[in-house]
Amino acid sequence: MRRSLMLFFELYNNTVKYLLDALIKVLNQFSIIEELNEELESIFLNSYDGISIVNNKGITIRVNPAMERLTGVKKEEVIGKDMRQLVKDGVFNDSVSLQVLETKKATTIIQKSRTGKQTIMTGTPIMDQDGRIKNVVINIRDITELYNLKEQLERTRELTSHYQWEINELRLQVIKQNDIVAESKEMHDILDLALRVAKVDSSVLLLGESGVGKEVLAKIIHKSSSRFQLGSYIKINSGAIPANLLESELFGYEEGAFTGARKKGKPGMFQLATGGTLFLDEIGELPLELQVKLLRVIQERELIPLGGVKSVKVDVRIIAATNKNLKKMMEEGKFREDLYYRLNVVSIEIPPLRKRKEDIPALISHFLNEINHKYNFRKQFTAEALKQLISYNWPGNVRQLANIVERSLITSKEEWICKEELSEEFTEGKARQFDFDDIIPLNKAVELVEKTLINKAMEKYKTTYEVAKVLNVSQATIARKAKKYRDYEHQREK
Secondary structure, eight states, X not given: OHHHHHHHHHHHHHHHHHHHHHHHHHHHHHHHHHHHHHHHHHHHHHOSSEEEEEETTSBEEEEOHHHHHHHOOOGGGTTTOBXXXXXXXXXXXOOHHHHHHHHOSOEEEEEXXXXXXXXXXXXXXXXXXXXXXXXXXXXXXEHHHHHHHHHHHHHHHXXXXXXXXXXXXXXXXXXXXXXXXXXXXXXXXXXXXHHHHHTSOXXXXXXXXXXXXXXXXXXXHHHTSTHHHHSOEEEEETTTSOHHHHHHHHHOBOTTSSTTOOTTOBOOHHHHTTTSEEEEETGGGSOHHHHHHHHHHHHHSEEOOBTOOSOEEOOOEEEEEESSOHHHHHHTTSSOHHHHHHHTTEEEEOOOGGGOTTHHHHHHHHHHHHHHHHHTOOOEEOHHHHHHHHHSXXXXXXXXXXXXXXXXXXXXXXXXXXXXXXXXXXXXXXXXXTOOSSOOOHHHHHHHHHHHHHHHHHHHSSSHHHHHHHHTSXXXXXXXXXXXXXXXXXXXXX
């Protein structure tokens, strides 16, 4: 009997404990649900968008404060009211909830309330387990914001159009003032970029083959900047001055700095350009030891003249130009990486003339007018001559084109210049493209190609040893052939 009682009490205690644990779990679940309800209620009440809930009978059961703000209709006017009656009474001009109840699909409309406010309303059906609509949840947004965004977008488009018009006008002014010929989109884009760059003092690196017009663009940037009124445009060609003189030309020197120095010394290009623009042409030719000094001047904005002890402040805008591949030179250790990034804040690459054929006819016309006016000529090219000029690849770019046009006008006896009368240099230039219009003896063709390659290499490299190495022949061969073609040219000139 006693044992039975003990078993009963043990079973009773376990049952009570189980029930208590289950009750605690249920209470915890209720607590979580209550927290979620509070969170959802907070979201509902504080949502920036209006929210309205309509049941499956079309009766509004809940609205949040944002709904009142957006529509101008008080909640007392809609809660517990049938949307059909509200539309009939003119509170709203339409009801998205009634459309959702009819179509059973999410729907969006623009709704206007009697206060005159317009809103975008999106109704979404909430289904029960049987697939029937239980409620319709309506999201309400102010259409005024969309109208404001639309107006802002239209204003932005108008401003963009206006700015583009101003850029075009500036470009036309620059073209007119600087006597520039630019018909191609590539050159228009380059001029637009140059005008934008002119407004700031950042360093500019101009890239492109010889003769494309890098110096012309440098002058445009200077003339279009505030520095045009404050200082000079000074140019120095890094490849045209011997290395031992280049330092004193750039940075100047003090009295007694070296044998033959002026008594009072001499200011360098940096000092002469103070307040203005310094154009460093052929920057790829600058010796490495001077690259270090140039970098310091650009960074510190001060220099110490050769033979001097005191630093001199300088304020210049740097524009550099080269026809060389500076990235490759950096890899080969011939150009400093830090100087490259100092100069290349903004880079502008001018395409060769062969890649902007649209500019060639306009350039020919420009040079024709210029030279006819200069020499009081009235000469023109025939259609065939023009066709040949336009189709040519122009390895020397604009500079070569100007030279060919001037030479053709001067040497031609007739007012109409036919293709046979084009400058001989131009005719020989066809050999550079290995495109012969007529059959010529093979040895003559070989000579033309050989002469072209040797002349091109001699222009690029300093010694016949370097030329021989590039062309893979002996130095004696280069010297002999160079003399042969030079003597041939002298005989023709006589």
